[in-house]
Amino acid sequence: QQQVKQSPQSLIVQKGGISIINCAYENTAFDYFPWYQQFPGKGPALLIAIRPDVSEKKEGRFTISFNKSAKQFSLHIMDSQPGDSATYFCAASTLGNQFYFGTGTSLTVIP
Amino acid sequence: ETGVTQSPTHLIKTRGQQVTLRCSSQSGHNTVSWYQQALGQGPQFIFQYYREEENGRGNFPPRFSGLQFPNYSSELNVNALELDDSALYLCASSLVSGGGAGAEQFFGPGTRLTVL
Numbered sequence: 474q475q476q477v478k479q480s481p482q483s484l485i486v487q488k489g490g491i492s493i494i495n496c497a498y499e500n501t502a503f504d505y506f507p508w509y510q511q512f513p514g515k516g517p518a519l520l521i522a523i524r525p526d527v528s529e530k531k532e533g534r535f536t537i538s539f540n541k542s543a544k545q546f547s548l549h550i551m552d553s554q555p556g557d558s559a560t561y562f563c564a565a566s567t568l569g570n571q572f573y574f575g576t577g578t579s580l581t582v583i584p
Numbered sequence: 585e586t587g588v589t590q591s592p593t594h595l596i597k598t599r600g601q602q603v604t605l606r607c608s609s610q611s612g613h614n615t616v617s618w619y620q621q622a623l624g625q626g627p628q629f630i631f632q633y634y635r636e637e638e639n640g641r642g643n644f645p646p647r648f649s650g651l652q653f654p655n656y657s658s659e660l661n662v663n664a665l666e667l668d669d670s671a672l673y674l675c676a677s678s679l680v681s682g683g684g685a686g687a688e689q690f691f692g693p694g695t696r697l698t699v700l
Contacts (some may be wrong), residue, residue, distance in 0.1 A: 479626075507688065516674050516691035517627065562626050570640045572617070572676075572689060574626030579620075 476500060477565050479575025487580050491548040494578045496563035499544065503565040503573075508537065508548045511577075514559045521548070521559070553582045586611055588677050588692035596698045597665050605660040607675030612624045615639070616658040617689060618650060619674040629676055633658055634680060662697075670699045 478497045486492045496506075505524060509517035523530045523537045523546065530537045538548040549566050550557055566572040589608045597603050609616050615634045619627035629642035633652035649665040656677070662669060673696075676689035 509691075514693075516693045519688060519690060522688065527669075564626075566689075570628075570632060571629045571642060572619075573629070574619075576626050577624070 474563035475576070477561050477563060479578060481578060482576070483579040484581070486580065488553065488555060488582055488584050490553050490582075491565055492553045492557070492582070494495045494540075494561055494563070494580075495545065495547045496565075496575050497545045498565050498573075500565070500567070500573075501544070501571060502567045505566045506527045506539065507564050507566075507572075508535075508539070509562045509564065509574075511562065517562060550580075553580075555582045555584050558582050559581050590673075590675050590691055590692040590695050592695060593693070594696045595696075596700065598700050599667060601665050602619070602640055602661065602663045603665060605662075605675075605697070606632060607658045607660070607677075607692060609656045609658070609675075609677030610690050613677035613679045613690075614656055615678045615680045616652055616656065617659045617676045617678070618654060618658070620644070620669075620678065621672040621674055621694070623671070630660070649683050665699045667699050670697060672696050 480523045507522035508520045510520045511517040534551045538544045558576045563575040564572045597631045609694040612667040617632040618630040621627040649661045652658045658670045674694045675692045678687040678689045
């Protein structure tokens, strides 16, 4: 059973536009929700993360929105750039243990 | 401060063989987690080591085993390799304090294993 469901599978956005990726989870014990960016041939790199006691976190062009009651969280990339083209994974974990990853979203930003 | 490193970068084995993958954790980190990432999929948790003890295991058979050393580096061993074991194997390190909340995990570049 997929613990974290991610959508869409792929996304094409014009340069300067907003990219939005959504994730949903079931386990209410999760207490840490990171987003990772992965380029081909590389390991995932931590982009931004949130804990369930806040509803939004912003770092530069990247924002996580968190809805605890709906058990959903999303990544917003403002002013998307061609260099943002990569695969993005959401994840969830509890007590620093097993991380459950979504299936990934392939983002392409068109110049 | 050095990041997470893994060796080797690429590896080709034949079915039935055994393989050992290595990971050096980021300086100051005490926990190592191993993941298997099949092509086009998200990483799947194999197991985690904390203070040289296994601290959680995913849905992987016993032929996947590991070790963590006193310097917090780690090995992943896979016996009796199968074709489906072909994947990118990722190591992630983190600093976990007793009873703490979810800790940031920092990933290495991975080892690409191909089983023929």
